Amino acid sequence: LDLPVAREDVHDCLRIAAQAPTGAGTLKAHWIVVQNGASIAALGEIYRGLWHGRYDHALAGVPQEDLPADVRSAMHLADNFGRLPAVVLGFVEAPTDTPDNQASLWSSLLPAAWSYALAARGRGLVTAWTTTLNDAQTEVSKLFGVPIGYTLGVALPTAYPEGQAFKPAARYGWRERIHDEGW
Numbered sequence: 001l002d003l004p005v006a007r008e009d010v011h012d013c014l015r016i017a018a019q020a021p022t023g024a025g026t027l028k029a030h031w032i033v034v035q036n037g038a039s040i041a042a043l044g045e046i047y048r049g050l051w052h053g054r055y056d057h058a059l060a061g062v063p064q065e066d067l068p069a070d071v072r073s074a075m076h077l078a079d080n081f082g083r084l085p086a087v088v089l090g091f092v093e094a095p096t097d098t099p100d101n102q103a104s105l106w107s108s109l110l111p112a113a114w115s116y117a118l119a120a121r122g123r124g125l126v127t128a129w130t131t132t133l134n135d136a137q138t139e140v141s142k143l144f145g146v147p148i149g150y151t152l153g154v155a156l157p158t159a160y161p162e163g164q165a166f167k168p169a170a171r172y173g174w175r176e177r178i179h180d181e182g183w
Helices: 007-017 037-059 069-083 102-106 109-122 132-144
Strands: 029-034 086-093 150-159
Touching: 007 029, 007 086, 007 109, 029 037, 029 109, 037 069, 037 132, 086 109, 086 132, 109 150, 132 150
Parallel strands: none
Antiparallel strands: 029 086, 086 150
């Protein structure tokens, strides 16, 4: 968390992200690259409050060492969000009357966000996909002067790993979710 991330690297990852598949071949995603310490600290306060407000009751009385690794990791992010060297906020232009086809609405932002994460990984950076800040859309939009009509879809904390080697995430049950030729 103490190593700075070069803005040029973040912008290059977003350049690559712009090549992701997108609905009708149009770019509808907008990005705010946040590296200012005070702005990240403000996002961290919002994030920490949302996360602990959502999960503390469920975690009450459970020793931290007994929590699953993914929960400990999520808690670490919540408690340290305000220290990140970079956060990329992804927005999409959203009509006031939400379309029935949500896939079309998000088809520009979500593949690009994933492509950003892969491009960052290729540069030795780690990211996390989080929608926790979406619950504070108005506050986040106000903080960064986002015009009305744009919806926050994802926040991508970006940093260098803390001395750990990359390893696959535990995703149990994935095989049971593949259905060949029908359900």
